[in-house]
Amino acid sequence: MLEELLHKIAALPEKERAAVVAEATRATAHLKFIPTPGPQSEAYFSEADVLLFGGSPGGGKTALEIGLALNCHKRAIVARKEFVDLEGPLHTLDNILGVPRSASQGNRPKYRDENCTIDFIGLGEDLGGKQGNPHDLICIDEAAQIPEVQFRMLMGWLRTDKSGQRCRVVLGSNPPLNTTGDWLITYFTPWLDPQHHNPAQEGELRYFLPNEDGVGDRECQADEWATIEGVKVSPQSRTFISSKFTDNPYYDHEQYAKSLAGLPDTVRNS
Numbered sequence: 251m252l253e254e255l256l257h258k259i260a261a262l263p264e265k266e267r268a269a270v271v272a273e274a275t276r277a278t279a280h281l282k283f284i285p286t287p288g289p290q291s292e293a294y295f296s297e298a299d300v301l302l303f304g305g306s307p308g309g310g311k312t313a314l315e316i317g318l319a320l321n322c323h324k325r326a327i328v329a330r331k332e333f334v335d336l337e338g339p340l341h342t343l344d345n346i347l348g349v350p351r352s353a354s355q356g357n358r359p360k361y362r363d364e365n366c367t368i369d370f371i372g373l374g375e376d377l378g379g380k381q382g383n384p385h386d387l388i389c390i391d392e393a394a395q396i397p398e399v400q401f402r403m404l405m406g407w408l409r410t411d412k413s414g415q416r417c418r419v420v421l422g423s424n425p426p427l428n429t430t431g432d433w434l435i436t437y438f439t440p441w442l443d444p445q446h447h448n449p450a451q452e453g454e455l456r457y458f459l460p461n462e463d464g465v466g467d468r469e470c471q472a473d474e475w476a477t478i479e480g481v482k483v484s485p486q487s488r489t490f491i492s493s494k495f496t497d498n499p500y501y502d503h504e505q506y507a508k509s510l511a512g513l514p515d516t517v518r519n520s
Contacts, residue, residue, distance in 0.1 A: 283317030283346050289493040290314055292453055293420075298489040300419045302393070302438050309493025311422030312342045315389035318420065319368045320346065324412055326368045326387035329404065331395040333357070333372030339391055340370060373400050386410040386417045393421035394431025401433070440469070441490035452492060457485035 262270060278284055285294040290310045293303045294317065304311045316339065319326035328339050336359060343361060344352050353361040359370040369385070373396055385407050390396060401421075408417050426432055435442050440450035450456050458467045459476045460483065476483045 282320040283313070285314065285317060286310060289491050293491045293493075294318065296453065296489055296491065297487065298418070298455055299486045300421070300488045302421045302423065302434065302441075302488075302490040303493060304421075304423045305425070305492035305494055311493065312339050312391055313346065315339070315391060315420050315422055316342050316346055316368070318418075319366060319387055319389070322416070323387035324366055324410065324415055325383075325385050326366065326389065327371060327385045327404070327407070328368060328389045328391060329371050329373055329396075330391050331372065332374040335392070336370050336372060343368070383407060384409045384411060386412070386415050387420070388418075389420045389422065391422050393423040394426040394434055397430055398433035398437075438488060438490050450489075453489055455487045455489050457487050459483065459485045 285291040289303075290313070293301060293314055303309075303314055315328055319328065328336075330336050330339065340353055340359060344350050353359040353368070353370065361368040361370075369383075386409070388404050388408050390401065390404065393401065405419065408419060410417055421434070423431070423434060426434060440446050440448060440456050441452065443449075455472075457470050457472045457474070459470045459474060460467050460478060462476070470485050472485060472487075474485055
């Protein structure tokens with residue numbers, strides 16, 4: 251927790267404390283977002299090509315998505331199920347930047363600065379106009395609310411023409427409330443299925459290749475590869491990192507727990 255880290259810094263001798271604070275300030279001065287200690291930092295620095303982050307409301311999922319877009323990527327997309335759902339991600343962007351209405355408004359809000367562009371879209375709209383546009387970061391906020399076919403479509407937009415630019419996908423989600431999000435359980439089976447024959451630890455990277463028939467994929471070793479339509483394909487890594495509202499230092503945990511207690515069980519536990 252950030253509070254614990256600050257207490258540790260405060261306990262250092264004055265000269266050592268001043269040096270640590272000065273070094274941290276220099277190292278982070280160029281960043282618009284700094285992840286909180288704990289699961290959010292683990293997710294921020296994860297090497298996974300596809301990351302599922304979440305588990306309960308209030309764990310900092312949307313902030314992670316926006317923060318990665320601002321700090322680490324050139325062209326990002328943040329998607330929600332419907333256009334009206336974008337209010338949350340746009341509000342998070344404003345909070346991080348400290349600027350109201352920081353994204354351009356309209357049917358497809360957009361944020362742009364000298365380093366990055368973030369497109370905000372609702373997946374209920376016609377996406378034809380964005381097909382073919384490369385994005386090096388794809389974030390789906392509340393991924394359990396969208397069907398797998400839309401996720402697979404967005405995955406086809408993940409690419410970059412910038413040398414050295416990392417590409418990755420971040421799925422921020424609570425557990426599915428209905429069958430729409432059941433595909434997440436299958437896609438992240440080693441982490442989410444307690445009956446899996448070879449369960450994975452949180453944050454552990456596992457590797458996957460498409461099946462030869464083009465339907466689904468299979469778990470493999472990191473050094474395996476496949477040939478798809480004459481092209482050598484390397485495996486894609488995945489992982490899952492859970493978060494909960496008590497990991498978020500910006501919430502009053504006692505007050506938030508009271509708010510959650512009034513929700514139906516299926517919603518509160520998600």
